[in-house]
Amino acid sequence: MVGSDTGTDAEFAVELTGITKRFPGVVANSDIHLSVRRGEVHALCGENGAGKSTLMKILYGMQQPDEGTIAVDGKPVRFRSPSDAIRAGIGMVHQHFMLADNLTVLENVVLGAEAMHGIGAKARKRIAELSRTVGLDVGHDVLVERLGVADRQRVEILKVLYRGARTVILDEPTAVLVPQEVEELFETVRNMRSEGFTFLFISHKLDEVRAIADSITVIRRGTSVGTADPHTVTTRQLAEMMVGSELPTPSTTDSTVTDREVLRVSGLQLPGEAGGRALLADVDLVVRAGEVLGIAGVEGNGQTELVETIMGMRRAASGTITLSGTDISRATTLQRREAGIGYIPEDRTRHGLLATQPLWVNRILGHQSRPPVSRGGPLGLLDRAAARRDTERIVREFDVRTPGVDVPAAALSGGNQQKLVVGRELSGDPVLLIASHPTRGVDVGAQAGIWAELRRARAAGLAVLLISADLDELIGLSDTIKVMLRGRLVADADPATVTPEELGSAMTGAGGQPGGAGAPPEPPPDPHPDDGVDDGAGGGRHRAADGTGGTQEPRTGESTA
Amino acid sequence: MTRVRTVLLPPALAIVFAALLCAVALLISGDSPLTALRVMITQVGEGTTAIDILNSGAIYYIAGLAVAIGFQMKLFNIGIEGQYRLAACVAAIVGGTLVLPPVLHTIVILLVAMVVGAAWAGIAALLKAFRGVSEVISTIMLNFLATGLIAFLIRPDSFGVLRGNNISTDPIPPSGQFPGISFGSSGTLFGMVFVAALLGLGYAFLLDRTRFGFELKASGESDTAATAGGVNARRMTIIALLMSGAVAGLVGLPELVGRDFAYTLTSPQGYGFTGIAVALLGRNHPFGIALGALLWAFLDKSALALDNVGVPREIVLIMQGSVVLSVVVAYEIVRRYELAAEQRRVAAQLRAASAAPAEEVKA
Incomplete structure (x- = not known):
């Protein structure tokens, strides 16, 4: 190899x-x-x-x-x-691409390096040579916004080579x-x-x-x-x-799936913007108590929209969402949270935390109407002492490494921020947890801790909808896996038998039904x-x-x- | 300790810096900075200056609070100016027309002012929430509309009366006036000063102790996180602007119900913009805004005193401008520094705390 x-x-x-x-x-x-x-x-x-x-x-x-x-x-x-x-x-290809979408491949490559070969025929010739080296097949006058992720990456490498690099740093x-x-x-x-x-x-x-x-x-x-x-x-x-x-492994052992339905989504439709392709089309799924339902998919195929629709942050055009037998399709995000949905967002800094606020204030977010942090009443009084106490509990139980609950959330490392979010979302006895990339960007130690907490909650009867780009995590934690492609759930897979490669081909729409190959999960x-x-x-x-x-x-x- | 430093250091630095800047400006113009400073300090004990500072400070404080409510969720209500002037005008008309028992009459005037202020801000709120119109643009435009509307309302054909060569509304009868506290030759303290203080307490309570205040702050800090946490951003926008407008409606009332008793063509203007500066000075903190308002009022009064000794009064404008600018800059610098320091402190504590147990794991 x-x-x-x-x-x-x-x-x-x-x-x-x-x-x-x-x-x-x-x-x-x-x-x-x-x-x-x-x-x-x-x-x-x-x-x-x-x-x-x-x-x-x-x-x-x-x-x-x-x-x-x-x-x-x-x-x-x-x-x-x-x-x-x-x-x-020495050249560096950053993890996050630094390309101008509205410029062509040629323009992106030449941008800032005009002094090397100009911007005309000489540059074009040099790029053509290098394109073969990096295996870029698309024309040089194609707008970068039309390229897929893999081709964009090749353009990035091309940029680096064009500037004369012989040593290339590839960051993740x-x-x-x-x-x-x-x-x-x-x-x-x-x-x-x-x-x-x-x-x-x-x-x-x-x-x-x-x-x-x-x-x-x-x-x-x-x-x-x-x-x-x-x-x-x-x-x-x-x-x-x-x-x-x-090292820990993500695998769950005994099935704790019950026959009690917690979440039922049926016929969910979410139209795309300005008549584009539908973001969600005919999505049906059921999550039972004690079950982890994993959604596999290349990012941008509707997972984010599915989660945000279930959370009430987007309005579906049609379809129903039922939580423990109650129709919550028209409920607000707060009502859905009050009904017992916990939500670990995919981007904790954007959707999960108030960065400059202390940890105990962050504990209130999403729970502002419920005990222990709320005293209720017409004024909606907050119980600051209780919020602090409960934050201290989360810090203790979820092993959040922090000197105290008064430090701002931004002062913690990513893994500890995530543990705080997980702890908060598992507070108040949720019946359903929506976990979007729950261990993204956290270190191995924190990852193991989060997996352990998810497994414990599942054993206690929590229904979990898991979205993850980490296929090992998805296969290891899920009881059932569904594959999402272009806003549709296109295939089911059995985590006991499917391999990451099979899931990968189903995610791109290349392969057939995954899960039949019978490969060992180990x-x-x-x-x-x-x-x-x-x-x-x-x-x-x-x-x-x-x-x-x-x-x-x-x-x-x-x-x- | 750290907190005290974070809160007090930036304004102290800013005031020192602004003072230095003014000293330089005075030296260039050939005046003595020390004379100016002496005059500014001694003027406080003379005549009605101390009471005047408190009275103006109360007005600025209410305006600052109105701005700060919007600032909490990153809404820039520039329309305080239009809101308070229109509110004062309508409140004066209503107060001059109604016949009601004392206390009740005053309360009705206050309520009318708040409702008008809120309604005027509400136009911007609805535009923002349902049409995405920037509140900055719409409130500026509403300021101009308010000027026109006021001119229409106090025309003698409408609700105004011609007195001398000034036009004003019908005077509010004594039953609707808000009595102040007289200090004899030192002046009379507006009763509304206490209302301003109560507003400040209410603002502090709302912000720190209630769900509404939490949602307001959360929306301002990160609207995405707030939305995910179940805060309805549109509703918060509307409520925040309505509250800001309601408080703004009270800005003109200390003078209306405490001194002038009628709204005239020459009623003072510009408090709304002062409120923005004061809210910036006070960093939206209820106590900070109070200090900012008093400082601003003090500087205003200094202009007169400086004029008397031949120092150009414009020096005060330089001082006010440079204080605001340097406060904004100083807070940003200290904020970044403190966050970095906090991160280092957390990392250092964790390292120290985990050294021993981590060693055991490995053993």
Whole structure:
């Protein structure tokens, strides 16, 4: 699967030595060592907040290190800005695309680099050459807004190459792709590698890292904890290097599904704007007490709209929504919440939290009309003491790492913010929980905690509607899976038998009915169960990398729940 | 400690900065900043200045509160000006026409003013909620409409009477007047000063203790999060603007029921815009707005005193402008600094707290 290693005597394309970066009060990077050989795909793994982004910003010249040196092609360099890095042949493809939708491919590529080949025939010729390299098949005069996500990504890579990069940093490039597109991207990366390009591949999707990388550097709590050989290391071992402890899995064991219907959605229709394609068409679904119904789908296929329609934030054109036998199709969002719907929104900063308000004020949001935070009455008096007490309970029970309930929500890390939201939405005995990407952007420790809470609530008879882009999470937690495509529920899948690949093809509309292949739900058996992490494969650091943390001093303390 | 710093440091910095700026301006124009400062401070004890400051401060305070209610949910009610003038005019007409027992008469006048203010703001509220018209635009336009409407209402053919070369409404009889507290030669404190204080208390209570206040603040902080939390954004927009307008309706009343007893063509204007500055100074905080209103009134009075000693009174305008600007800037700087500090503090505490247990997990 992985191409042959480039010669071991090859010089390093990029070498970072002893990089330390301190922000006031926080050490983001501490003594990081990273050596990338010419012509290899080097993966950088680490949890959210481990310091990957800071390191890449340093390498790309967006920030200057306090200590340590950067060498490119063996020569020490100092980058004061990204343009210095680009001049040295380093390019970065950001996770969030930086393209102008209303410009063509050509215009996007040339924008800001007009001095290189002008904007005319010469530029066009150069782009045509590079398009072959990155596998971009579309015309250069097509507007970027017409391109799919995978092609946009290729345009981003094209932009970087056009500016003369030989080393390309890919920041979480697969986060936005479905499995099939990931495979195509990898094909491109392999081809480019054989043409001599060097890649720094940032990801926390470890299966992908193992599939594409020639060597791996793992970062934990701001420092490099070791390197690993993707041929011999297992995903689990890698993950344990990342977290420094035993890993949780999302799988639920016994079925707790009852026959009591909690949510019934039937014939839900939501027209698109200005006569466009319907956002939701004939959506029918039932969630029972103790059941987790998972919705799989590529983002933008109506999952967000479905959730917001069930929450009453959008009005359906027709169809009914019934909660425990009561028709709530016409109810307001607050009435639906009062009727017992909890809602973990997909974007906690936009929809879940009041960033500058203290935690206990955030506890009130969505519960402002109900005890314990409300005393009721015509004035709708709030019980501030009770809100504080109940926030303290959530902090305790859901392991929110915070010095107190008076700090503003923005001061917490993403994982702890999410735990607070989950705790709040599970307060007040909901009968239905709508969980939209409940562990997106949180670290592994918090993820395990959230999974545990969801499982506990399910066992207690909660009905859960789960939307997630993480197919392992979806398969692991759900009792039933439905696939959503272009606003319709197009297929059912049995989480006991379906594989992520089958789900992926159903999500893109490519494959047929998933779930019949009978593949085992467990991850593929580990070919090298005894083989430890190969330290030093990248010629880097000799550090304890046995997955137990060794002598690393714990900094953030994100241990498993 | 941190809180005190966050709250008090920015305005203190801003006032010092504005004072320095004015000192420079005075030096350039050839006047002594120290003389100016001495005059500004000593004037407070002279004549009716202290009471005047309180009276004007109360008016500015009510205007500031009206603006702040909108600001809480990021609504910029520029229309306080039109709302209070129209409300005062209609209240004067109604008060001068009705015959009612004392107290009740005054209360009716206050209520009429509030209803008119709310109704005038309500036009902007409905436009905003149902047609998406920016309240900034609509309230500015409504200010012009109010001017025209007032001119029509107090024409002698309508409800006005010609007195000398001024036109005014029928005077409000004593039963509708709001008695003040007389301090002899030091002046008379408007009774409405206490109403203003009560409004401030009500505002503080509403904001901190009630569901409505929470929903107001939540909508202002993040309308998306508020919507997801079950707050009806459209309803909140309407209610917030109506309340802002109702409070605005009271701005003109301290003078109407406490001193002038009639609305005239020459009744004072501009309080609505002062209210915006005062709300900015006070950062929408009930106590902060009070301080801002008093500071503004103090500076206003200083203009007269400075004029008497030959210092250009325009220096006060420079002072007022620079105070507002520097307060806005200073708060933003301190806010960013405090948030970053808070994040560092949380991270540091967590590191310290988790060092020991995390080590055990690994062992």
